[in-house]
Amino acid sequence: MNAHLSPEEIVRREALQRLRGLGIDPFPAAEFVTNQSAQGSKDQYQEGLEVTLAGRIMNQRVMGKATFADLQDSSGKIQLYLNVDEICPGEDKTLYNDVIKHLVHFGDYIGITGKLFTTKMGEISVKVSHFQILAKSIKPLPVVKKDADGNIFDAFTDPESRYRMRYVDLVVNDHVKKTFYTRTKIVNAMRQFFNDHGYLEVDTPVLQNIPGGAAARPFITHHNALDIPMYLRIANELYLKRLIVGGFDGVYEFSRNFRNEGMDRTHNPEFTVMEIYVAFKDYNWMMTFTENMLGHVCHQALGTTEVQHGEKVLNFTPPFKRVTMTQSIIDFTGFDITGKTEKEIFEFCKSIGLEVNESMGKGKLIDEIFGAKCEKNYIQPTFITDYPVEMSPLCKRHRENPELTERFELMVNGKEIANAYSELNDPIDQLERFEEQMKLMERGDDEAMFIDHDFIRSLEYGMPPTSGMGIGVDRLVMLLTNNDTIQEVLFFPQMRPEKPVHGPDLSSFRNIGVMDEWVEHLPKAGFIDLDSLKNAKPTAIHQQLNGYRKKNKLEIPTIQLSDVESWVAAIN
RNA sequence: GAUCUCGUAGCUCAGCUGGUAGAGCAAUACACUUUUAAUGUAUGGGCCCUGGGUUCGAGUCCCAGCGGGAUCACCA
Numbered sequence: 050m051n052a053h054l055s056p057e058e059i060v061r062r063e064a065l066q067r068l069r070g071l072g073i074d075p076f077p078a079a080e081f082v083t084n085q086s087a088q089g090s091k092d093q094y095q096e097g098l099e100v101t102l103a104g105r106i107m108n109q110r111v112m113g114k115a116t117f118a119d120l121q122d123s124s125g126k127i128q129l130y131l132n133v134d135e136i137c138p139g140e141d142k143t144l145y146n147d148v149i150k151h152l153v154h155f156g157d158y159i160g161i162t163g164k165l166f167t168t169k170m171g172e173i174s175v176k177v178s179h180f181q182i183l184a185k186s187i188k189p190l191p192v193v194k195k196d197a198d199g200n201i202f203d204a205f206t207d208p209e210s211r212y213r214m215r216y217v218d219l220v221v222n223d224h225v226k227k228t229f230y231t232r233t234k235i236v237n238a239m240r241q242f243f244n245d246h247g248y249l250e251v252d253t254p255v256l257q258n259i260p261g262g263a264a265a266r267p268f269i270t271h272h273n274a275l276d277i278p279m280y281l282r283i284a285n286e287l288y289l290k291r292l293i294v295g296g297f298d299g300v301y302e303f304s305r306n307f308r309n310e311g312m313d314r315t316h317n318p319e320f321t322v323m324e325i326y327v328a329f330k331d332y333n334w335m336m337t338f339t340e341n342m343l344g345h346v347c348h349q350a351l352g353t354t355e356v357q358h359g360e361k362v363l364n365f366t367p368p369f370k371r372v373t374m375t376q377s378i379i380d381f382t383g384f385d386i387t388g389k390t391e392k393e394i395f396e397f398c399k400s401i402g403l404e405v406n407e408s409m410g411k412g413k414l415i416d417e418i419f420g421a422k423c424e425k426n427y428i429q430p431t432f433i434t435d436y437p438v439e440m441s442p443l444c445k446r447h448r449e450n451p452e453l454t455e456r457f458e459l460m461v462n463g464k465e466i467a468n469a470y471s472e473l474n475d476p477i478d479q480l481e482r483f484e485e486q487m488k489l490m491e492r493g494d495d496e497a498m499f500i501d502h503d504f505i506r507s508l509e510y511g512m513p514p515t516s517g518m519g520i521g522v523d524r525l526v527m528l529l530t531n532n533d534t535i536q537e538v539l540f541f542p543q544m545r546p547e548k549p550v551h552g553p554d555l556s557s558f559r560n561i562g563v564m565d566e567w568v569e570h571l572p573k574a575g576f577i578d579l580d581s582l583k584n585a586k587p588t589a590i591h592q593q594l595n596g597y598r599k600k601n602k603l604e605i606p607t608i609q610l611s612d613v614e615s616w617v618a619a620i621n
Numbered sequence: 622g623a624u625c626u627c628g629u630a631g632c633u634c635a636g637c638u639g640g641u642a643g644a645g646c647a648a649u650a651c652a653c654u655u656u657u658a659a660u661g662u663a664u665g666g667g668c669c670c671u672g673g674g675u676u677c678g679a680g681u682c683c684c685a686g687c688g689g690g691a692u693c694a695c696c697a
Contacts, residue, residue, distance in 0.1 A: 056666050057631055057648050112660085113653035132654060155647075168655050191632040192647050194658040202658060203633040203646055209689045210632095221632095264697050310696055311622085404694090416697065440697060468697095498697090545688070 061187040064152045068182065071143065075185040081160040088124035091173045094165055100175060102127070103160040103183060105220065108194075111150055120161065120175075121220075128174040129161060135178055149180065156186035156220070193221045212542050225537075228530045231350055232538055235526055236303065238349035239323060242342050248299030248325065253288035255281060255305065261501040262286030262443070264486075265308040268318075281307035286443065286517065287504045289326045290472060293515050294507045301325035303522065314534040315464075318543050321522040330516040331471040332455045336432050339459060339467055339518055340367035343430070351529060358462060358531050361428060369430040369459070374419060377433055381422045386415055386437075394418075408492045412439025427460035442482040442498055444470035459520075466525055469518035476508035 054062070068075045085093075085100040104122030106129075116131040133145040153159065163177035191205040204222070205211065211218040211225075218225050240250065258277070260267035262284030272279045285304040292300045307319050327335070347354040347365045354365040372380070379385050384397055391411040398405045403417050415437050427433070434457040435447055447453035455471035473479050483500040526538040536542035591613045 055631055055648090060648065108657080110656050110659050111653085112656060115654035115656080117656045117659080119657085128657070130655070134654080151649095166655095168657090170655070170657070172655090172657070174655085189631050189647070193632080194646070196658050200658085205632065207632090207689080209628095266696095308696080311694090313696090314691095316696065413697070436697095442697085 055189075057189045058187060061154055061185065061189070064154065065185055065187065068148070068152050068185070071147065073148065073182060075182055077181075077183065081181070081183055083160070086124035087120055087122045087127040090127050090165060090175065091125075094167075094173050096166060098165045099162065100165060101160070101162045102175065103158065105186070106153060106157050106159050107155065109153070109155065114145075116145075116149060117174075120159070128168070128172050129163070130166075130168070130174045130176045131180065132176065135163075135176060136180055144180065148182070153182065154186060154189070155192065156188075156190040157182060158184040158186070190217060191221055208536070209544070212536055212544055215540055228526075228532065228538060229540065231530050232526045234350035235346055235529060236323075236522065238346040239342065239520075240303075241349070242345050243299070243301050243325060246299065248301055248327065249297055251289070251292060251297075251300045251302050253285045253292075253302060253304070257282050259499050259501045261499055261504065262288075263306075264498050266310055268307050268309045283308050284322070284519075285324055286519070287501055289324055289517070290512060290515070291504065291507045293326050293328050293472075294510055294512045297328070299325065299327040312543060314536070315524070315527075317523070317535050317539055320535070320539075322519050323522050324517065324519040326472065326515055326517040328513040328515050331514065332434070332457055332469055332516050335469045335471075335516040335518050336371065336434075336457055337368070339469065339520075340365075340369045340430070340432075343367070346525075347529065356529055356531075358528055359533070361462065363461060363528065364429055369432055371432045371434055371457075373435045374415070374433055374437070375435065375453075377423045378415070378418055381426060382418065384418070386418075408489075410439045410489055410492075412437045412441070416440055424460060424465075425463040428462055430459060430461045430466075432457045432459055439485070441470065442486050443473055443479070445473045445475075446478070461528055464524065465521070466528065467518055467520040469516060472512070472515040472517050474508060474512040474514060476505050479508055480505050 065075050081103050083101050083103050085102060087102060087104060090098075090100050090102065102120055102122065104120045107119040107121045107126065110117040114133040118129045118131060119126045120129050131145070131149055133142055136149070137143070137145045160181045160183050161175065161177045162179040163175040166174060166176050168174050191203070193204050194202040196202070205218065211222070215225075219229075243250070256270075256272075257280050260280035260283045262282075263286065265283045267280040267283050270279050270281065271277070282304070283306055285302055285306070289300050289302060302324055304322050304324055305319055306322055308316075309318065310316065312318060327338075330338075343365050344354050344367045347356060356363045356365060375386055382401065386394060389397075391414065394411060394414045395405060395409075398414050398417055401418075401422070403421055405414060405417060409417070419433075423433075435450075435453045436444070436456040436458075438444075438446060438452055438454050441454040441456050444454040444456045447455050457469050458465050459467035459469075473482065480500075483498065483505070486498045487500065523535050523538055527533070527535060530538060532538055591608055591610045
């Protein structure tokens with residue numbers, strides 16, 4: 050048995066039994082009360098102070114009657130000094146000689162009590178007096194080693210394994226855990242900033258009848274009782290605006306959105322956007338609010354507004370630069386879109402080698418130019434303002450130019466981080482804009498928006514002038530944690546499901562009377578399952594198995610032809 | 622979706638123009654009471670991703686598939 054387990058796993062499972070034989074429960078139920086953490090013990094070091102800690106044992110260095118090991122908890126690591134006389138003061142040295150030296154493995158959860166001291170090499174350690182197993186680990190963790198200079202050896206780096214088994218990644222890769230701590234600090238800092246302004250955190254439907262508020266392919270599901278299609282939200286914007294109609298001054302939500310589109314290093318099917326809507330404000334106010342908020346977030350999460358990202362240092366100290374879209378396109382192409390017809394812009398796009406087609410409206414064409422020629426140039430935080438009206442169906446027209454909208458996007462490191470409007474609150478204009486979107490859809494733009502008539506009705510009741518802003522939380526976290534892929538900032542990024550590894554079914558061999566010594570060898574000798582036995586002649590099986598035995602010099606009994614015949618009989 | 626590339630021990634990786642599967646760490650055993658990538662000696666551990674093909678012979682070459690990664694396209 051255990052043929053599918055690695056030798057190390059078998060050793061650890063045997064250790065479970067040996068521990069039980071010694072009267073030690075490898076998975077005790079009782080609470081283990083600690084009074085300190087690994088890092089806390091070092092930060093508040095006091096020679097001789099007794100501490101009780103719990104964590105994983107990470108690296109054992111057995112030196113006869115003394116053993117050094119590292120204990121890792123959520124705060125970090127501290128070295129343990131396990132001395133036979135300290136741990137087993139009496140005659141019975143079992144706990145040290147058997148348990149600690151042989152039955153405790155890398156990765157096991159243990160609890161210890163001991164006194165803090167400093168080794169002669171100068172490392173703060175715990176001289177352990179009480180030692181207890183809290184939970185065995187029966188699968189070996191990858192062993193990552195680090196030398197005195199901090200160089201890492203044999204790091205657990207395979208992205209597939211790391212993403213599929215994030216629990217392992219978090220245990221052995223310190224920097225991964227740090228990324229997720231920072232992620233939470235970022236979210237908390239944003240929440241604190243909004244709460245301090247008196248805005249209300251809300252929840253709105255994830256399951257929607259109309260996938261509104263953005264243009265994207267939704268995930269579709271079905272509600273049985275109502276017998277209607279339902280959609281996982283692609284955005285929450287229209288619901289938050291309904292709440293502004295309802296009379297709140299400011300509402301915000303950290304919204305998990307779902308889009309049924311491609312996956313790559315910057316896209317995951319589910320992702321998080323923070324959206325905030327504030328009544329009686331416009332997009333100019335929102336720009337100032339946004340830069341102050343990001344400054345606050347950087348301070349809280351990183352302690353600085355100067356953020357290292359790859360080779361670059363991104364400076365989030367407000368205020369940020371502000372550039373209109375029209376000016377940006379002039380800056381990087383020399384072409385002025387002001388007053389140009391769709392045809393003229395279309396021709397310009399073709400002249401600079403962009404792939405454009407008839408389905409694209411004016412707004413989309415302009416967006417193509419910006420995306421290809423301008424976007425990548427904005428490394429430091431920059432607000433791009435005043436987008437063309439066709440690109441922004443939910444945004445109020447610019448107070449000075451009806452072809453433009455009061456919209457900004459925040460570009461950092463060449464990518465969009467935030468998007469904000471003076472929200473369109475004219476219900477008649479809004480309906481017309483939705484109808485424009487329907488026309489785009491008919492032209493073949495599969496990203497155009499659906500019409501949400503209930504949302505229009507809410508606007509008809511009156512929405513105050515409002516500014517709204519959305520910020521891609523995952524992308525922001527990537528920027529602030531120096532990561533290039535969204536998978537690194539999501540605990541469990543979407544992956545293709547693992548195909549089940551269907552190893553040979555050994556128990557079925559046992560059921561037809563194959564002796565235990567032989568069961569594990571049948572697949573290796575070419576008999577994967579019962580069918581493979583059924584489809585072969587007993588004489589052939591007999592010869593093949595004994596040939597295998599001879600070739601591999603197996604010290605197990607030879608097979609008799611009568612054995613094989615009885616197996617085959619048992620199958621039928 | 623396209624192109625390139627990778628898949629070998631628990632982990633990190635070698636494996637040449639095809640010829641009996643390798644290293645370090647981890648594991649097991651022994652020694653060692655202040656080590657820290659502990660050390661020394663010994664031992665065990667492989668469906669070489671899967672399925673076809675070429676060949677006397679395939680980890681290696683060819684085809685297909687599965688799963689990663691990178692680049693590109695797509696993603697208001």
